[in-house]
Amino acid sequence: MNHFGSAVEYGLHCLLYLARQDQGPAIGTRDLAEFQGLSADYVAKLFTRLEKAGLVRATEGVRGGFHLAREAERITVLDVADALEGRKPLFECREIRGNCILFDDRKPRWASQGVCGIHAVMLRAEAEMRRSLGDHTLAQLAGHVETVLPQGHRKNTGKWFQGRLEGRGRRGARGTTKT
Amino acid sequence: MNHFGSAVEYGLHCLLYLARQDQGPAIGTRDLAEFQGLSADYVAKLFTRLEKAGLVRATEGVRGGFHLAREAERITVLDVADALEGRKPLFECREIRGNCILFDDRKPRWASQGVCGIHAVMLRAEAEMRRSLGDHTLAQLAGHVETVLPQGHRKNTGKWFQGRLEGRGRRGARGTTKT
DNA sequence: CATAACTCCGACTAATTACGTCGGAGTTTA
DNA sequence: TAAACTCCGACGTAATTAGTCGGAGTTATG
Secondary structure, three states: OOOEOHHHHHHHHHHHHHHHOOOOOOEOHHHHHHHHOOOHHHHHHHHHHHHHOOOEEEEOOOOOEEEEOOOHHHOEHHHHHHHHHOOOOOEOOOOHHHHOOOOOOOOOHHHHOOOOHHHHHHHHHHHHHHHHHHOOEHHHHHHHHHHHOOHHHHHHHHHHHHHHHHHOOOOOOOOOOOO | OOOEOHHHHHHHHHHHHHHHOOOOOOEOHHHHHHHHOOOHHHHHHHHHHHHHOOOEEEEOOOOOEEEEOOOHHHOEHHHHHHHHHOOOOOEOOOOHHHHOOOOOOOOOHHHHOOOOHHHHHHHHHHHHHHHHHHOOEHHHHHHHHHHHOOHHHHHHHHHHHHHHHHHOOOOOOOOOOOO
């Protein structure tokens, strides 16, 4: 399976919407999910993890939703990945070194001293990967998206979320919009 | 789970033994496994993949076993990982872009043009990781091991494999050495 | 003040994947 | 000729991921 799963992908896509409208009102997870055709329950779950990691801040109640907890320039893709899937290593060393049949019974000290050479190579590769992810911020990504999308689309997106927000709390406005 | 699993780890450890004794006779998978306390069946399976990828060459029959197919300087950790677990990406883009609720029915061309920004970041990180793995060869790793291990140990290792080889083919020499 | 919408949170299920095992077929040496 | 080896794909089990469900607390509307 892939090292980064759907959680990271969904989370990043959602956070980009927050980054693009951060001075406005809070955005609800249900709206984010519906706008992108994702499972609302699942997105909600992801946001609780993002909040625990201190990347977003929730406001409760009917007009509630989420904001970024700090500027988009200071949230990296690496932060998001670690928050959502827990900092997991590329490779986990099983210390095969110590299994050598020649040490039957007790293994000598040098067999488990320092880091296994293979493990060291993997750690280095992992560090490179993390450095690369840490170099990209939500602000950069959001900026990129702006340049690619037609202007009209951005406007329509803003309107849709606005309309959604205004519809909230009104009795029966949602009814049975369960997917 | 980890991106690189036990297959890569076992495979690299085994290949290091081949690299360190490459001018000698072939080494059998059963011996490699037993020496390191691994499952013999599993190691055998890994070597069929390594052979398909052209990294090792088998010689059949009673005194059979494996050699590296080319010099240890020209086999990288990346080669081994790809051979054993198949070149799998860090991340697989599900093209969330195209799900936007505003395109109900047919999505515009620009929604799926080029690479998704998030995907691009992931691809970059993956490239960095692969570059790093591609920079390390079996020869380097084997050289490192030599500097760390006591001289006596290398000698004993050679002897053990030698002894194992000579014991082969003799009626009943192995008997029920099944683990 | 009561209701409906929201966030918040952990337990639960289903599908996929990694790891390891097994049994059979062909090859070579004692 | 028989025993040991490599070779090869199918199978089983355990762990992880993706997604669902139900319940508790908070806030605005009628």
